[in-house]
Amino acid sequence: xxxxxxxxxxxxxxxxxxxxxxxxxxxxxxxxxxxxxxxxxxxxxxxxxxxxxxxxxxxxxxxxxxxxxxxxxxxxxxxxxxxxxxxxxxxxxxxxxxxxxxxxxxxxxxxxxxxxxxx
Amino acid sequence: xxxxxxxxxxxxxxxxxxxxxxxxxxxxxxxxxxxxxxxxxxxxxxxxxxxxxxxxxxxxxxxxxxxxxxxxxxxxxxxxxxxxxxxxxxxxxxxxxxxxxxxxxxxx
Numbered sequence: 707x708x709x710x711x712x713x714x715x716x717x718x719x720x721x722x723x724x725x726x727x728x729x730x731x732x733x734x735x736x737x738x739x740x741x742x743x744x745x746x747x748x749x750x751x752x753x754x755x756x757x758x759x760x761x762x763x764x765x766x767x768x769x770x771x772x773x774x775x776x777x778x779x780x781x782x783x784x785x786x787x788x789x790x791x792x793x794x795x796x797x798x799x800x801x802x803x804x805x806x807x808x809x810x811x812x813x814x815x816x817x818x819x820x821x822x823x824x825x
Numbered sequence: 826x827x828x829x830x831x832x833x834x835x836x837x838x839x840x841x842x843x844x845x846x847x848x849x850x851x852x853x854x855x856x857x858x859x860x861x862x863x864x865x866x867x868x869x870x871x872x873x874x875x876x877x878x879x880x881x882x883x884x885x886x887x888x889x890x891x892x893x894x895x896x897x898x899x900x901x902x903x904x905x906x907x908x909x910x911x912x913x914x915x916x917x918x919x920x921x922x923x924x925x926x927x928x929x930x931x932x933x
Binding site for chain 2 (some may be wrong): 741743750751752753756763765767806808809810811812813815816817818
């Protein structure tokens with residue numbers, strides 16, 4: 707079964723840092739690009755970052771550029787998101803999401819991990 | 826940046842056809858994808874590359890994309906289709922993955 711399982715969410719004060727992880731299983735990890743997509747409470751989906759199957763290219767949304775870093779460890783079948791200088795508006799459920807094989811769509815989503823930024 | 830616009834809400838009677846639109850500048854020149862999200866759950870891909878259906882998605886879901894508008898059509902809408910629907914496209918110029926604001930489909 708294809709699975710993406712996020713972890714690392716939690717509560718952090720503004721200005722703080724968190725590192726999210728996503729463990730993948732059930733597919734050939736090195737063949738797929740991966741995304742982080744977030745959803746603020748009661749709001750819509752917002753794309754955060756993308757990393758290709760090989761680790762390059764990497765793309766970031768303007769809203770997090772310079773603060774967040776996406777990376778992957780193909781030996782561990784894992785995706786990461788290092789989040790620094792967190793703001794209240796970064797509060798959201800963060801989904802790990804697999805890019806489809808044929809083009810830029812998402813065919814598999816994790817269940818998400820919740821990040822709360824509050825003082 | 827590239828923007829996609831969806832109506833906030835659409836209502837449909839059971840058994841009727843629901844159409845959800847997604848508008849963007851020359852959207853027909855991009856591939857449009859559609860996701861269904863039910864409360865408390867992760868999104869699910871229902872249409873990709875304008876009109877392709879993933880395995881397991883009922884035939885009543887279909888898509889089209891031309892000009893400035895992509896459309897998700899649900900024929901014979903059922904109560905279980907009630908959900909939020911999001912369109913998405915990839916902007917090759919900015920390299921952004923862009924989502925529409927979402928449409929709440931109510932079946933009543």
